[in-house]
Amino acid sequence: MRAVVIKSFGGPEVLELVETATPEPGPGQVRIKVAAAAVNPVDAAYRAGFLAPLTEQGQLGLGWDVAGTVDAVGPGTDVAPGTAVVGLSYGPAALKAHADYVVLDASAIANAPATVDTVHASTVPLNALTAAQALDLLALNAGDTLLITGAAGAVGGFAVQLARRAGVTVTALAGPDDERLVRSLGADRFVPRGGHVEPHSVDAVLDAAVLGATAMEYVRDGGAHVGVIPGTTPESVRSVRVATVGVRADGERLAELVALVDAKVLTTRVAETYPLAEAAKAHTRLAEGGVRGRLVLVP
Incomplete structure (x- = not known):
């Protein structure tokens, strides 16, 4: 699969699109086929080296927000494959949500909103x-x-x-x-x-x-x-x-927020979308400021 990672800190130019093995879900986890993944300021902070060191693998994955479909589950997980979900990929890891697939704890996901598309849904979790x-x-x-x-x-x-x-x-x-x-x-x-x-x-x-x-x-x-x-x-x-506030992954709370999206209480906003291969362009646009709505990567 493809994944956006960094192997050194700096500007958008340090982002790399790499080929890597598709991760397997462990106990209590799900694997999500990513349909959309928002780009957030925390991704830029990771890229610049402000929040986390490189992992033991010598890299950091990017992407905290994800919307997609569960395609595999680990032992002890009662989420059905094929379920449309949103989730929070919390904290530093070698691979995160700016990828074709991401593995998350089942406790970090919720069923996706029914009233917005996957691009808009990906702007909700974080x-x-x-x-x-x-x-x-x-x-x-x-x-x-x-x-x-x-x-x-x-x-x-x-x-x-x-x-x-x-x-x-x-x-x-x-x-x-x-x-x-x-x-x-x-x-x-x-x-x-x-x-x-x-x-x-x-x-x-x-x-x-x-x-x-x-x-x-x-x-x-x-x-x-x-x-x-x-x-x-x-x-x-x-x-x-x-x-x-130190944001925490919380699937139950996320489900409540998704319900508020469907009830038109919460408004999702998307500024632009980019292919996964153009993640650096999205980071450059984010750095320019004045974005009203999220920039979203679409694998």
Whole structure:
């Protein structure tokens, strides 16, 4: 099979499309024939060497999101071959979801949405789980106020929709051209990037844009701040509770999020698709910025 890997760190030019043996599922695992796999900023961070060393095989696979069809199962797995699924390929590994096939724990997958195609389905696992788990950490109640930075991005957009569904009042901070988008997702208020947010004015911040201490200033005394990248969350001040979401594979929660896609509560967004062999082009486009929706590789 083909797989996108890196054997050294750097820019998009270090991506390699290699031929490798098709992996076999072990106990409690499934093998998925990949139909679509989103490209996320974490893939670029892996490629640049920010998050993980090379594996013992001297390489790193890329791709956290996958949509496809189960084609083989390991012992003790009750998923039927032929099932359309989405899943999260969590953590560093020599082979991941930017490939023709990927092996995942059965606990990391859920049945695919029925109302969107596989390309759109592949944008759900990483970003929707990150948004949901970040909101869990914030532990907000209906009527609380939340500022979401980077609200037009994939994590931010899902967070806007999930927070509004929970009755939270959402202020969306995004690019100056993104007001129509974030309001369509349910934001109550829009603030353009660089615009004014009253200090200490919201109960919590979900800092998807990684503004750090700047975002912390918007939180009231005793409020909460959740970041999305380890090592970037600011120190607590004014009794503000701080945390960083570390996304976890969770098939049961993913199934709940898929149901929300089918119920039109969550909106999937795709910017462009690329063949697997053009993964470097997708990384180059991601680095250019301004992408609204995910870039997706289609084997």
